[in-house]
Amino acid sequence: MSTISFRIKQKVLRELNCAAAFLLFAGVCLCLCMVTLSGCAEHSSGFIFTQQDITISVYVTPNANNSSAVAVDVLMPLTDETQTAVASLSARQWFSGKEQFQRDYTSNQDYWVLHHEYVPGIVVSPIAINLKDQTKSIIIFADYQTEGVHRFHTTRGGNMVLTLGRYDFTVVVPNTKEPGTGNE
Missing domain, CATH: 2.60.40.4150 (Type VI secretion system, lipoprotein SciN)
Incomplete structure (x- = not known):
C-alpha cells in the first residue's frame, strides 16, 4: 500500500506543480500587459x-x-x-x-x-x-x-x-x- 500512496503523492505533486507554474505564467503575463497598457496612456512628456x-x-x-x-x-x-x-x-x-x-x-x-x-x-x-x-x-x-x-x-x-x-x-x-x- 505504501507504493500506491507514494505514486498518488507524486501525481498530486506533479499536478500542483503544473497548476503553480500556470498561475505564475498567468501572473507574469498579466503584469506585462498592465505595464504595457499603462505606458500607452500618457508619456511623461505629456504627449498622449x-x-x-x-x-x-x-x-x-x-x-x-x-x-x-x-x-x-x-x-x-x-x-x-x-x-x-x-x-x-x-x-x-x-x-x-x-x-x-x-x-x-x-x-x-x-x-x-x-x-x-x-x-x-x-x-x-x-x-x-x-x-x-x-x-x-x-x-x-x-x-x-x-x-x-x-x-x-x-x-x-x-x-x-x-x-x-x-x-x-x-x-x-x-x-x-x-x-x-x-x-x-
Missing part, C-alpha cells in the same frame, strides 16, 4: 500616445494656396527647450527663421522635421511618421501666401488628415471633438 506609427493623409485642393505650391513642415520637438522655442511661431516666422533654428538646435537630438512641398490639385502619398519616445508634440507649418498663423499644434499622437485649402489648411485628428485649423 495612441500609437507609435502615425500617418498624415494629405489632400491638396485644386486652388490650394491661391493655386500656388505650398511648403509644409511637420516638426516634432524632442526637448522642452525646442518645444518652447517654436510653439508660438507663425508659419511665416518658422520658414524665415528655420535656417537659424537648425544652427541653434541639433536635428534628431532636439527636434526632427519632415519637409514637403505640394502643388495644387495633385494626389499625394500619406506622410508616414514613426514617433520617437521623447516627442513633445507635433507642429505643422504651411507656408501660405495669405496672412495668418498657418500653424497646427497637437499633443495627441494619432493619424491625421491634412487638407490644404485656398487660404489656409485644416487638420482633423480622429477621436477629438473639433478639427483644427492652421490659424490657431
Whole structure:
C-alpha cells in the first residue's frame, strides 16, 4: 500500500506543480500587459500616445494656396527647450527663421522635421511618421501666401488628415471633438 500512496503523492505533486507554474505564467503575463497598457496612456512628456506609427493623409485642393505650391513642415520637438522655442511661431516666422533654428538646435537630438512641398490639385502619398519616445508634440507649418498663423499644434499622437485649402489648411485628428485649423 505504501507504493500506491507514494505514486498518488507524486501525481498530486506533479499536478500542483503544473497548476503553480500556470498561475505564475498567468501572473507574469498579466503584469506585462498592465505595464504595457499603462505606458500607452500618457508619456511623461505629456504627449498622449495612441500609437507609435502615425500617418498624415494629405489632400491638396485644386486652388490650394491661391493655386500656388505650398511648403509644409511637420516638426516634432524632442526637448522642452525646442518645444518652447517654436510653439508660438507663425508659419511665416518658422520658414524665415528655420535656417537659424537648425544652427541653434541639433536635428534628431532636439527636434526632427519632415519637409514637403505640394502643388495644387495633385494626389499625394500619406506622410508616414514613426514617433520617437521623447516627442513633445507635433507642429505643422504651411507656408501660405495669405496672412495668418498657418500653424497646427497637437499633443495627441494619432493619424491625421491634412487638407490644404485656398487660404489656409485644416487638420482633423480622429477621436477629438473639433478639427483644427492652421490659424490657431
